[in-house]
Amino acid sequence: MTHSDILIIGGGIAGMSAAFFLAKAGKSVTVLEREDQPGYHSTGRSAALYSETYGPKIIRKMSTASRAFFITPPDGFTENPILTPRGIIMTAAPGEEAQLDAILTEGRANGANFVELTPDELKEIVPVIHTDRVAKAAYEPDAMDIDVHALHWGFIRQFKALGGSVITKADVSAIGKADGKWQVTLAKGDVYTGDIVVNAAGAWADEIATKAGIKPLGIVPKRRTAVMVDVPADVKPHGWPLVASLDETLYFKEDAGRLLVSPADTTPTEPHDVQPEELDIAITIDRLMTATSIEVRRPGESWAGLRSFFADGDPVSSFDPADDSFYWLAGQGGYGIQTAPAMGEYAASIITGNGVPPQMEKLGITTDALSATRPTLVSGK
Structure with missing residues (x-):
């Protein structure tokens, strides 16, 4: 049985960007990915473009907030530029x-x-x-093509360099709590525990929530x-x-x-x-x-x-209203690549109790916009 501060379910771009920023913040993190390699589904099939005009309002703000990371990623993040000219x-x-x-x-x-x-x-x-x-x-x-592979694997490499662990072929069969800690059991029998579970399972996010005894949000x-x-x-x-x-x-x-x-x-x-x-x-x-x-x-x-x-077309990045140790990070639609740096940093900042990063506050990004309890999530309006 392996314990981490945080267990992230899903090794796509959402899960790995959050994992990197959480590890950077000093947290021990384990990512559980059901496929043979991270990014097999949505991330690996994306023809991604970086644009500050594309997508709903919160997506456009998150794209703007991601600009600096794309232009100047951390040292050693990738050998090639993440962005190339397109327009x-x-x-x-x-x-x-x-x-x-x-x-x-x-x-x-x-x-x-x-x-x-x-x-x-x-x-x-x-x-x-x-x-x-x-x-x-x-x-x-100034809109650019995004090298999805370079971005995704840049997060993975730097996350591992910070001591993080990515477990592949990690099909989750059960999620429960024991002594106040989350306990995630894989189909192959391995058990991982954590103080916080981050649900970055993409299309399977509601399925993961149900296994954890959390009410689905209707993804x-x-x-x-x-x-x-x-x-x-x-x-x-x-x-x-x-x-x-x-x-x-x-x-x-x-x-x-x-x-x-x-x-x-x-x-x-x-x-x-x-x-x-x-x-x-x-x-x-x-x-x-x-x-x-x-x-x-x-x-x-x-x-x-x-x-x-989700019903209103916007992503969710927040703790579940009924359990402040279960974090939703899902519903990015087709915009998960272009917003990944900001979404990952935002999630890590909220999870670690530091609130909305100041540079995102200046752009008008609020916790209400990404909340699991926002009215439009239910009404779809």
Whole structure:
């Protein structure tokens, strides 16, 4: 039986970022990961982009709060830069102009750089786009591709260097308490104990809570699809920014001379090793051909990943209202990579009793926004 100050269930980007900051704060931490390697599900299937305009309001704030870490990670964190230039163009359909303006106003207040584009200017950058469906667009040149592997394994390596332990093939069969300590039993019989359990199990977060005797918060795993598409010989996509619709029904970006395309689908499903559906692939291609002049005769390889959401679409990072030794760290949706540094630091600061980090307070990040008891978590509004 191995005891740690903190047991983290889930070795994806959420669990490992929190583990790093907790170990940095001097806590003994053990991460329990059910798969053969960390990041097999959502983390390992993410085509991540760092943008301060993408996602709900709390996500945008957490992305801004993550900026400094991405630009200047700790010494020895990774051999290669985490971020590489990409840029993102957000397109607003007729009637969405005010919504885009609000995002730009907020982003500029936090120091983000934007260039507003007319439909004609947009077409100069991405010649294949149909501008008749675009009322307004905004270009964020500082948006970057994220090297997901470098980020995730940077957290893992530094966590281990700080004395942390990652246990793989650690399928949790039972969770209970004995003498005031959490006791987590694995399917293979090993037992781990801890003062605090952090539930970073992603799509399986409610399942873990139920095993621990904690009321589930209603997390919903949702399938997201990505498809690779060849482009005609006369189309040169190299250097294009990622293009995303403001209503999050389509995005595409250049990848080695081809396009990686997603309908940004969020189809509810059960937690499992999710695979792409033929209908979703067809929808992806149809949306791309509707938005652009690219004609797709046959899609390339495709895959799917799980994105997990609570009712209001925002993540939870807080102690359970009924047990202050059970911490929820889940529901990041499709934004867990771009917010990982801030979410990990925030969780560690709350768990260690230090409250919201000062730099996050300045951005208006509050415990209420990430609370397990916020009204919108129940109402979904």
